[in-house]
Amino acid sequence: MASSTRLAVDIGGTFTDVVLDHHGTIVSTKVLTTHEAPERAVIEGTAAILAQAGVAAAELGLVIHGTTLATNALIERKGARTALVTTQGFRDSLEIAYEHRFEQYDLYMERPIPLVERDLRFEVPERLAADGSVLLELDEAAVLALVPALRAHRVEAIAICFLHAYVNPAHEERVRDILAAALPDMGISISAEVCREIREYERTSTTVANAYVLPLMASYLARMQDGLAALGAACPLLLMMSSGGITTVETARRFPVRLVESGPAGGAILARHVAARNGVDRAIAFDMGGTTAKLTLIDDYTPQQSRHFEIARAYRFVRGSGIPVRIPVIDMVEIGAGGGSIARVDQLRRIAVGPDSAGSEPGPACYGRGGTQATVTDADVVLGRINPARFAGGKVTLDGAASHKAVMTSVGETLGMEAAEAARGVAEIVDETMASAARVHAVENGKETAGRTLIAFGGAAPLHAVRLAQKLGIKRVLIPADAGVGSAMGFLDAPIAYEVARTKLVRIEGMDTEAIDALFTEMRAEAAEVVKLGAPGAVLEEIRTGFMRYRGQGHEVAVALPVSGTIDPAALRAAFDETYARLYGRVIPGLEVEALTWILSLSEAHALPSKGLMPADVSAGTPSGTQLVVDPATGIAAQAAIYQRSDLPPGARLAGPAVVLEDGTSTIVPPGFTAKLAAAGELLIEEGAVA
Numbered sequence: 001m002a003s004s005t006r007l008a009v010d011i012g013g014t015f016t017d018v019v020l021d022h023h024g025t026i027v028s029t030k031v032l033t034t035h036e037a038p039e040r041a042v043i044e045g046t047a048a049i050l051a052q053a054g055v056a057a058a059e060l061g062l063v064i065h066g067t068t069l070a071t072n073a074l075i076e077r078k079g080a081r082t083a084l085v086t087t088q089g090f091r092d093s094l095e096i097a098y099e100h101r102f103e104q105y106d107l108y109m110e111r112p113i114p115l116v117e118r119d120l121r122f123e124v125p126e127r128l129a130a131d132g133s134v135l136l137e138l139d140e141a142a143v144l145a146l147v148p149a150l151r152a153h154r155v156e157a158i159a160i161c162f163l164h165a166y167v168n169p170a171h172e173e174r175v176r177d178i179l180a181a182a183l184p185d186m187g188i189s190i191s192a193e194v195c196r197e198i199r200e201y202e203r204t205s206t207t208v209a210n211a212y213v214l215p216l217m218a219s220y221l222a223r224m225q226d227g228l229a230a231l232g233a234a235c236p237l238l239l240m241m242s243s244g245g246i247t248t249v250e251t252a253r254r255f256p257v258r259l260v261e262s263g264p265a266g267g268a269i270l271a272r273h274v275a276a277r278n279g280v281d282r283a284i285a286f287d288m289g290g291t292t293a294k295l296t297l298i299d300d301y302t303p304q305q306s307r308h309f310e311i312a313r314a315y316r317f318v319r320g321s322g323i324p325v326r327i328p329v330i331d332m333v334e335i336g337a338g339g340g341s342i343a344r345v346d347q348l349r350r351i352a353v354g355p356d357s358a359g360s361e362p363g364p365a366c367y368g369r370g371g372t373q374a375t376v377t378d379a380d381v382v383l384g385r386i387n388p389a390r391f392a393g394g395k396v397t398l399d400g401a402a403s404h405k406a407v408m409t410s411v412g413e414t415l416g417m418e419a420a421e422a423a424r425g426v427a428e429i430v431d432e433t434m435a436s437a438a439r440v441h442a443v444e445n446g447k448e449t450a451g452r453t454l455i456a457f458g459g460a461a462p463l464h465a466v467r468l469a470q471k472l473g474i475k476r477v478l479i480p481a482d483a484g485v486g487s488a489m490g491f492l493d494a495p496i497a498y499e500v501a502r503t504k505l506v507r508i509e510g511m512d513t514e515a516i517d518a519l520f521t522e523m524r525a526e527a528a529e530v531v532k533l534g535a536p537g538a539v540l541e542e543i544r545t546g547f548m549r550y551r552g553q554g555h556e557v558a559v560a561l562p563v564s565g566t567i568d569p570a571a572l573r574a575a576f577d578e579t580y581a582r583l584y585g586r587v588i589p590g591l592e593v594e595a596l597t598w599i600l601s602l603s604e605a606h607a608l609p610s611k612g613l614m615p616a617d618v619s620a621g622t623p624s625g626t627q628l629v630v631d632p633a634t635g636i637a638a639q640a641a642i643y644q645r646s647d648l649p650p651g652a653r654l655a656g657p658a659v660v661l662e663d664g665t666s667t668i669v670p671p672g673f674t675a676k677l678a679a680a681g682e683l684l685i686e687e688g689a690v691a
Contacts, residue, residue, distance in 0.1 A: 005059050007049075008491035009042050010240075010263045011067040014290020014340050014360045015459060017485035017664075018045035020053050021492055027053045028485045030459065030664055032360040038069055039220060043227040050231070057232035064491040066240035066262035069220055070213045074115070074260070074323065075312045079212035080156035080187065083120040085146065085175060086204070087163040091121040094204055102320030110314045112323050115212050120153060122146050124162075124175065132168030143175050147182045158183075159211035161191040161204040166503045169196075187214040194255060195326050197597055198503040202308070206325045209311070210257040217256035221249055238496070238534055243328035244269050244303065245497025245603055248533045258327050260311065261334075263487045264294040268303040268330045270490030271455040274480045276301045276608040277680045280453045283478075284438060285332075286468065287486060288461035290340045290377075291357045295438045296332040297447055298455075301608055304445065306331035307501070307599075328499045328601075333441040337433050339377040339460040340364055343407075343426040345414045351422075353430045365406035366398040374410035376430050376460065378403035382423035384629035384637070385463045385668055390661060420630050420637070427632045431464055435471035446583070453478055457486025462660075462667035466685055467632055475688070481645075481681035484664020496535040497603035498527045507551070508573050508593045513566050520544060520600055527602035539605040547597040548576045550588055556596050557583060612679045615651035629657055631670050638671065645683070652677045 008019040011033055020027045029052070031045040042065075050057055073079040084094065094114045103109045124143055127136035150158070158179060165172045169192030176190050189211040195203045225237055239252040240262040252259060264287060271285030275298055285296040285303065297304045309329045310322030336355020340363065346352045353376065358364055362371035364378050366388065380386045381403035388398035404419050412422035442449050450473035456465035457480055465477045482489055500523040506512065524542065531540060542563050547556035559579045561567065572595075577587045623641035630637045640657035645667075648660070653676045656669035660683060667683055669675045675685045 004061060005055060006062045006064065006492060007046060007060055008064045008266075008488040009046070009066070010266060010485070010488040010491065011038050011042065011069065012263060012289045012291060012487075013068060013072070013357060014338065014363070016041040016045055017488040018042070018049050019482070019485050019488040019492065020049050020055065022053055022055050025053075026482060026489075028482050028488070028664060030484060032363070035359070035361060037223075038067065039223045039227050042224065043231065046228070047231060057228070058234065060233045060235045062235050063228060063233065063237045064240060064246055064494070065224070065237060066266050066487065066491055067259065068263055070217055070256050070259045071261065071311065073213050073216055074209060077115075078216075079115070080215040081120075081154060082116050082157045082159060082208060082212045083122060083150055083153065083155040084116045084204070084208060085122050085124055085143075085158060085160045085179075087127060088123040088125045090163060090200070091118070091123050093200055094121065094208065097201055098320060100320070102318050112312060112314055112321065115208050115323065116159070120155065122149065126162060126171050128162065128164040128168050128171065130164055130167070132164060134168075138171045138174055140174070140178060143178045144182070147179070150179075150183065150186075155186070157187040157189070157211040157214050159189050159191075159204075159208040161207045163200065165190070165192045166196045166198055166203065169193075187211060187218065189214060194257065195501075196503065197326060197501050198505075199326070202324050202326045205323060206257060206327065209323060209325050210255060213256045214253075217259070218253050221253060225249070236534070240266050240491050240494060241328075241497075242309070242330065243305075243497065243499060244330050244494060245499075246491070246494045246534065247496065247498060247530060250533065251498070251530050257325055260309065260325060260327065261329055261332070264296075264332055264334065265330045266487035266490035266494065267294065267457060268296045268298070268332065268490070269494045270457060270480060270486050271296065271298060272301055272303055273490075273493050273609055274455050274478055274682055275453070276610070277612050278453075278478060278678065278682060278684070279611040280455075280478070282451065283453045283455050284449060284472070284474070286434075286454055286456045286461050286465060287458040288434070288456070288464060289338050289458040290460070291336070291338040291359060292334050293337040293434050293437075293461075294332050294334045295434070295441060296330060297442060297445060299447075304331040305329070331445075333437045335433060335437045337376070337430050339375065339380070341376050341430060343374045343376065343379065343410055343429075345411055349415065351411055351415075351425045351429050353426055353433065364403070366400065366403040368399045368402065372406060372409070374403075374406040374426065376426060378406050379423035379426035380460075380463055382407050382419050383427060383632065384627055384640070385659070386666060387627055387659075421635065424630060424632050424635055427464070427467070431467045431471060431632070434464070434468055438468075438472055449473060455480070457483040457489075459484045459665050462665045466668060466670050466673060470633060470687075475686060477685040479667050479683040479685065482662070482664060483667070484662065495604040495606040496531050496538065497601065498530040499599060499601045500527045501597055501599050503597045505594060505596050508548075508569050508576070508595065511567075511569050511595075513569070516567055516598070519598060523598070523600040524602060527600055531602050531604065535604040541603050541605050543601040545599040545601075546572070546595045547599070548572075548593060548595045551592040551594050609680075614676075615679050617653045617676070618649055618651040620648055620652040620654040623658075627659060629659065629668065631657065633670065636671075648677045650677055650679050
């Protein structure tokens with residue numbers, strides 16, 4: 001980015017993180033999220049951090065923003081009243097879904113409720129064949145007849161999804177134009193723009209989700225721009241996408257579904273850069289905030305990618321139990337395990353933690369905002385991991401007695417435990433929940449957790465990182481600088497980017513290479529139109545991918561394609577064979593291969609940082625004090641040395657038990673571990689190393 005002063009903002013379920021990069025000097029702060037008006041916390045945090053840094057709002061060259069607002073609206077069903085207009089005879093495809101039981105032995109299995117109720121699903125006579133040819137012309141009179149019904153139902157947004165519109169969008173575009181003329185203030189999404197890919201249910205679900213959050217996000221982004229302008233900022237506002245790239249406000253308004261998981265994607269970008277700076281080619285990014293924990297596998301400095309994501313799963317770890325959206329996304333597992341996750345004793349007298357959270361309102365008991373239920377943060381206070389007088393750099397004083405009371409009331413008294421032992425139980429349960437999620441995620445992707453490096457960030461992650469690493473068989477943990485605002489830090493490293501997908505079924509043998517070349521030319525033009533809005537004149541990097549399969553299979557594998565030159569069918573077949581063999585250990589001889597979907601990703605050119613040299617060991621100096629910390633692994637309490645991270649010189653080595661303080665979080669170094677400050681500012685924690 002050319003801008004010398006940039007602001008990054010990440011709205012989470014509990015905290016809103018604000019990071020200012022002023023000519024290379026980083027200043028950060030955390031403020032409680034204002035759920036009734038999320039932009040208010042952003043504007044207040046921005047004003048506070050500008051005042052702290054002595055920077056005028058007019059000096060800002062760029063604001064980059066990520067938010068969970070779209071995700072929360074989908075999960076909490078707080079989006080717009082949405083109607084679906086679809087091909088006659090297909091109004092129930094949204095409810096039929098995959099036609100299978102994702103939990104076949106559960107007699108009380110609950111399916112996700114569609115975002116559009118049946119009374120708001122309208123059918124229109126029209127029909128396209130699979131090749132895009134018209135079998136039945138669009139009945140425009142039937143479209144106009146929908147207008148009174150849409151008004152009567154007080155519809156706020158419309159999703160249009162016709163059969164085979166991914167091949168020929170003409171009918172969808174015509175219906176959009178008719179309805180937009182009759183209902184000029186209506187938010188309208190068409191599948192040919194939102195998700196131009198095969199598979200009727202996923203395409204419909206994605207388009208509906210986009211329409212469902214479109215009015216909410218458009219209003220929110222307008223308020224954000226007005227609020228920044230009122231401060232005196234006249235710079236562009238860019239939005240983080242779930243793919244790890246950033247895009248313009250205009251694109252975000254049209255396709256808000258692409259902002260789902262935007263905050264966690266920023267954390268994965270940060271972890272990628274940390275991995276590159278430290279030469280770690282196999283890592284797990286661990287982001288734990290106030291409401292959720294996210295884990296991402298990183299191999300060869302690249303976070304795992306996916307084109308399928310499920311929102312609001314009815315069964316936490318079961319695929320197919322949520323609302324599917326087909327968008328480019330960094331593949332991660334997300335669970336309800338954060339600092340605000342509520343602890344209780346269940347009917348079997350077991351300690352349970354989450355997924356419900358105290359959030360920022362009322363927050364954990366120690367916040368003194370009316371919360372009375374024990375949370376993970378309260379357990380950490382009782383264990384001595386958090387010093388109530390030094391929370392958030394001393395800007396917020398916590399009520400330690402309230403944490404003690406909440407832990408005893410919610411857990412200790414019921415199970416006959418002392419406060420420290422009850423808090424240890426809460427910490428162990430939440431850590432094991434995260435470890436289990438990481439193991440499942442790795443197995444589902446044919447990988448393992450042992451032998452990797454854990455890169456931890458977010459307000460709560462450095463408190464729990466080493467214990468989580470122990471459970472996963474990991475011996476090295478990296479805590480980046482300003483870890484408490486890690487996702488927002490990642491926004492500053494993200495490139496302007498956009499991805500376009502098209503479905504065009506072709507057999508590799510005898511394929512029309514000129515038609516595929518023309519398709520990619522069209523896709524590049526569409527992507528470039530978006531990218532150049534945010535990065536005019538920038539050098540662009542292009543990645544092409546083909547989703548291919550043996551003829552007769554139901555799913556595809558992603559095959560990397562050359563960017564330049566005409567596609568060679570023989571080389572394409574060889575690339576598919578190599579990819580298939582790597583994934584499944586063999587190829588199937590004698591079967592035809594076909595390509596179904598083509599992907600083009602275009603991004604502003606960006607390079608990963610080079611590996612830095614580890615500095616020689618130096619003394620960490622004299623601790624600023626000590627505090628009693630309980631080690632959850634053993635239950636033993638010991639006096640831990642306290643260090644200010646900002647006072648540690650490069651190469652500083654210290655032995656556990658220790659606590660390393662910074663404004664956004666605290667890092668726990670347990671007994672038997674040592675920590676060393678790398679040249680780039682990361683804190684490397686290793687098991688068994690000698691100080």
